[in-house]
Each structure stands twice: as C-alpha cells, then as structure tokens.
Amino acid sequence: MVAKLRIGLAGLGTVGTGVLDLLARNGNEIEARTGKKLEVVAVTARSNSRVRGAHDLSGLVWAENPQALAVHPDVDVLVELIGGEGDPAYSAVKAALAAGKSVVTANKALLAHHGGELARLADANHAGLYFEAAVAGGIPVVKTLREGLAGNQVSRVSGILNGTCNYILTKMADEGRSFDDVLVEAQKLGYAEADPTFDVGGFDAAHKLAVLTALAFGTEPDLKSIEIEGISHVTLEDIRNADAMGYKIKLLGVCADTGDGIEQRVHPMLVRKGSPIGEVDGVFNAAAIHGDFVGDLMLVGRGAGAHPTASAVLSDLCDIARGNRVPAFGVPGAKLKPFRAAPAQTHAGGYYVALDLHDRPGAVAAIAQRLAERNISIESIVQRAPQTAAETAPFILTTHDTQESDMRAALSQIEKDGYAARPPRMIRMERL
Numbered sequence: 001m002v003a004k005l006r007i008g009l010a011g012l013g014t015v016g017t018g019v020l021d022l023l024a025r026n027g028n029e030i031e032a033r034t035g036k037k038l039e040v041v042a043v044t045a046r047s048n049s050r051v052r053g054a055h056d057l058s059g060l061v062w063a064e065n066p067q068a069l070a071v072h073p074d075v076d077v078l079v080e081l082i083g084g085e086g087d088p089a090y091s092a093v094k095a096a097l098a099a100g101k102s103v104v105t106a107n108k109a110l111l112a113h114h115g116g117e118l119a120r121l122a123d124a125n126h127a128g129l130y131f132e133a134a135v136a137g138g139i140p141v142v143k144t145l146r147e148g149l150a151g152n153q154v155s156r157v158s159g160i161l162n163g164t165c166n167y168i169l170t171k172m173a174d175e176g177r178s179f180d181d182v183l184v185e186a187q188k189l190g191y192a193e194a195d196p197t198f199d200v201g202g203f204d205a206a207h208k209l210a211v212l213t214a215l216a217f218g219t220e221p222d223l224k225s226i227e228i229e230g231i232s233h234v235t236l237e238d239i240r241n242a243d244a245m246g247y248k249i250k251l252l253g254v255c256a257d258t259g260d261g262i263e264q265r266v267h268p269m270l271v272r273k274g275s276p277i278g279e280v281d282g283v284f285n286a287a288a289i290h291g292d293f294v295g296d297l298m299l300v301g302r303g304a305g306a307h308p309t310a311s312a313v314l315s316d317l318c319d320i321a322r323g324n325r326v327p328a329f330g331v332p333g334a335k336l337k338p339f340r341a342a343p344a345q346t347h348a349g350g351y352y353v354a355l356d357l358h359d360r361p362g363a364v365a366a367i368a369q370r371l372a373e374r375n376i377s378i379e380s381i382v383q384r385a386p387q388t389a390a391e392t393a394p395f396i397l398t399t400h401d402t403q404e405s406d407m408r409a410a411l412s413q414i415e416k417d418g419y420a421a422r423p424p425r426m427i428r429m430e431r432l
C-alpha cells in the first residue's frame with residue numbers, strides 16, 4: 001500500500017479551496033513524483049459549511065479549532081492558511097512544530113513578526129517550516145533564494161510583491177478606471193487580503209519583503225525597519241503623467257546590502273516602460289535578484305489567486321513528502337544574524353514630483369532655486385496651462401539621481417514658499 005502524507009488544512013478560503021482543487025486534479029502525478037499519497041484528512045475553518053467549491057468535505061475530521069487540528073493524531077502536517085500575525089495562526093503553528101510536525105504556511109504576517117522564533121522552534125523539534133506560498137504567490141522565489149542560490153552572496157532583491165496593487169495600477173493605466181472600482185474587482189478575483197488596506201497600504205508587500213530579506217541575508221526578519229508607503233495616494237493623473245514620460249508606476253519592495261547595514265523599503269516607483277520590471281502587469285509579480293556568482297536574474301509569475309498560491313503550497317508539501325528538509329531561512333534558526341538597518345533616507349535615485357502651482361510670476365524660478373540649493377539636477381519639466389484663470393497649473397518634473405534626504409528637504413522648502421496649492425507629491429524613480 002502506498003504511504004500517505006496526512007494533511008490538516010486550517011483555513012478553507014480562496015487558497016484552501018485551491019489546494020483541494022489541485023490535489024483533486026494532480027494527486028496522481030504528485031503521488032508518482034513523491035511516492036506518497038497526499039491526503040487532506042482534517043480541516044478547520046470559520047464557517048462550518050461542508051461543501052467548498054466542488055468539494056464535499058463532510059467525510060473529513062472537522063477540528064474544533066486550529067490548535068486542536070495541529071495536534072490531532074491523524075494529522076502529519078499542518079497547512080496554515082488562516083493568516084494574521086497572531087492567534088489563532090500563531091498558536092496553531094507553534095503547537096504543530098512543538099509536536100514535531102512540519103508546517104506549511106502562506107502567512108507572511110506571521111513570518112515577518114515571528115519568523116526567527118518559529119524557525120528555531122522547528123529546528124529544536126526536527127520539524128520543517130515551509131512558506132513558499134507566503135511570498136509572491138506562485139513564483140518559487142523562496143526556494144530560489146534558499147536553495148537555488150545557496151552558493152551566492154545575494155546583494156539585492158527587488159520586486160513587485162503585491163498582486164492586488166499591481167492589478168489596480170495596471171487597470172488604472174490601461175483602462176482609466178478609478179482606484180476603488182478596480183480594488184473591488186481584485187477582491188472578487190480573490191487577490192486581495194481579507195482587509196485590503198494591507199494590500200494598498202503596502203503592508204502585505206512589506207511582510208513579504210521582510211521574509212525575502214531574511215532569506216537573502218540570513219538575518220532575523222525585521223518588519224519594523226521597513227520604510228512603507230502604499231499606493232492610495234497615487235492618482236490617475238500621476239499614472240498618465242508617468243505614461244507620457246515613458247514610465248509606469250509600480251509598487252516595489254527592495255532590500256539591499258548597502259555596506260552600512262541593510263536597506264528595506266516598499267513604495268510606489270516609476271519604472272521605464274519596456275524594462276523587464278516595467279512589463280510585469282496585472283496580477284503578475286516579479287522578483288529581481290542579484291547574486292555575486294549568478295549575476296542578475298528575474299522571476300515572474302502570478303502573485304495572487306487560488307491556483308497559483310496552491311501551486312506554491314504543493315511545492316512545500318512535496319518537499320515534506322520526499323523528506324527534503326532545509327532550515328526555514330536557509331541557515332539554522334540559531335544562526336540567523338541580528339538585523340542591522342542602513343541609515344534612513346540614504347536612497348539615491350531620480351524623483352518624480354507633481355505640483356499644483358498658483359500661476360504667478362516667479363513660481364517656477366523659486367522651485368528651480370530650491371532644487372539647485374540642494375544640488376538637485378532637473379531631468380525634465382512639463383507645465384500645463386490651467387483651464388481657467390481660477391485654476392492651478394499642473395507642474396511635473398523629474399530629477400537626475402539625488403539623495404532622498406536632499407529631495408525631501410527641497411520639497412519641504414518649496415511647500416513653505418507658498419506657490420503650490422497642495423503639498424507636492426513625490427514618487428521615486430527606479431532604474432531597473
């Protein structure tokens with residue numbers, strides 16, 4: 001008789017149902033590949049409805065709660081698809097690991113907050129902690145960093161890490177639709193988090209970046225040092241301005257070894273149309289990695305949605321079925337280095353600035369003066385005429401590379417000068 005890997009599935013939402021779909025369709029191939037039959041034997045979910053999609057789950061064990069599922073004697077491995085940094089996910093994962101059971105989780109918030117502690121608990125109990133589905137949906141970026149690039153020193157990882165934001169920005173640009181309208185569509189498609197402010201506020205991407213940083217640099221995940229800015233303030237006008245100048249706006253997450261600590265940031269950026277990252281649209285995510293021996297490489301794939309994320313969950317389950325266990329973040333939990341953050345606002349790059357100017361003599365000269373005082377060189381300027389005498393004049397500029405601290409100081413001075421009707425909007429430019 002073929003051996004079984006008995007799965008306890010906590011969470012039967014979008015991804016949980018995707019896992020059931022995948023096992024139903026590809027179960028035989030997976031058995032041939034791993035030598036084990038992967039079978040969901042027990043579940044737990046907020047709703048007790050026994051039918052999920054095409055699946056009748058009435059014959060399974062329904063555990064009282066995730067923690068009971070984790071330690072149920074019929075369960076070999078816990079698949080945690082509940083989400084959230086705290087309980088019930090946190091306690092359930094700890095209970096499974098403490099019982100020596102491996103865990104597969106898609107929970108980036110949990111890992112960003114407690115990744116180091118959970119990795120050490122897994123090591124201490126000879127269990128595995130796997131999380132391919134936590135970062136960039138179907139893209140195997142965790143395995144790539146942890147295993148495929150294990151011979152490299154990675155110096156930088158950057159990418160599009162939130163499918164919902166990329167979908168919103170793409171649809172706003174291509175179809176001129178409103179932010180709110182596209183967000184509702186992303187929710188219907190199963191891309192958005194239960195609370196979509198995690199997506200549009202940049203927090204989901206930050207959770208994922210914290211995990212990637214730990215994998216890339218062998219450090220404790222350190223969410224608190226990430227500079228986070230979401231996409232809620234990006235306007236259709238910014239997207240159109242960027243388009244006219246040959247750019248797209250993307251929410252990027254970047255971690256890099258600066259030589260003086262590690263820089264981690266998540267914010268919207270202008271990227272060149274036609275560049276590899278500028279072509280990653282819709283729900284697609286991307287991770288661009290630089291390793292000292294491999295050089296540059298980029299992975300692209302669907303970053304959200306039931307089936308791509310289920311694909312990642314199954315990658316981990318197949319590893320467990322085959323007996324492949326590596327330390328969660330590539331080095332044993334006890335050897336994860338304390339995180340050392342680079343000084344803030346040292347980012348150097350170009351900047352896009354949008355201003356609404358009172359159409360008065362001296363306005364443009366004053367702006368140019370403030371930039372020159374900080375040694376900031378202007379790359380391009382566009383000023384459009386106001387439609388009526390009462391309106392402000394839209395004024396857009398981009399700069400050559402400069403220090404973020406200088407840019408912020410210049411903009412604060414420009415605001416004080418009083419020529420602008422609203423505070424300036426600034427978006428960084430990334431030359432990827």
Ligand code: HSE
Pocket residue numbers: 134136137161162163164165191192193199204303304305
């Ligand atoms: N809400 C996430 C996204 C799902 O949009 O990318 C995948 O983590």
